[in-house]
Amino acid sequence: MRYITCKSISIPDLMTNRHDKENLSSVIEVYPARVSISYAKLIRQPGDAIWKQCIPDISELHDDIQSSDPLAETSLSPVPGLIHRYPDRAVLLVSNCCPVYCRFCMRKRHVGAGDAPLSRAALDSALAYIGANPAIRDVVLSGGDPLMLDDTSLHHVLSKLRAINHVAVIRIGTRVPVTLPERVSTELCGMLKQFHPVFINTHFNHPNEITPESTRACALLADSGIPLGNQTVLLRGVNDNIETMRCLMTRLLEIRVRPYYLHQMDLVRGTAHFRTPVSTGLEIIRALRGFSSGMAVPNYVIDLPGGKGKVPLLPDAVERDGDTLYLTNYLGERIAYRDVVTTLPE
């Protein structure tokens, strides 16, 4: 299993003063940093939404309350590299590197730590585990970024998975269309489409990440018959307002990417400066619903601590009075709905 090569920028060169440079090195000692050349080009000015996502910040070190693994992924790992939380789905961590080390990453403890991809031996034991568990119907390749593997290694993983009869669906979670769009080649797409059904969930967080290059990458993938979804993380100072989020979600549809999840930040150590109150996410969902295409509205989810699973949050909970439900619509009107089922004559 081998990685592709990925050119990155020198982050200290971006820093304008000595103080920033000194802070930078103390953060990087704890949490690795990398910014691909493609992603660095999206920075318009220091401190903007792209900068905040990829440039180390001293705040990362001023957050020691949270756990490095709040979702208990380590304890839900029956063999190294595999997370098995839900009966029918498993996550296979094939890579621990990415073109960009996002500062808010939920797997901050894992990414960039050592540069080796999952070893053949570890892959074989993960595949043996999946093979021995017929309940697993959906395997999510994650990491790190699975598309950091070269085409030969990816082909190996995919053909081994496809050889397991009960694995119906293969999903790939990747931020490569955003952070390294040139990785998405016709060769890669031609290879992926041999393993259908393959789904890709990508990861756009801001409208400035929708560029001619990322648009082209998504079009190539979609033209290969791969349904594209998107997982956005709700990030303070990046996308935690209605205008940015509405623009992002509607433009994603235009590049054939269907918003899937809006994630409340996990309680991961080193990410506190990005966290928003849940009320912010609920406000955004309320604003999207009814005022944007329904297809542009993602599920706003909290991934519960302790590996207890993802729970969708809705802005207006159901109220009940006997047979009557009171539901609040997108205009904020409280509407009664009669919850009665007529018994039909036999």
Ligand SMILES: *Cc1c(COP(=O)(O)O)cnc(C)c1O
């Ligand atoms: C999110 C997640 C999945 C996939 O969940 P879906 O809701 O099916 O997208 C599977 N396993 C783990 C451990 C996860 O965190």
Ligand code: SF4
């Ligand atoms: S691309 Fe994904 S896995 Fe990699 S650092 Fe960013 S959020 Fe984490």
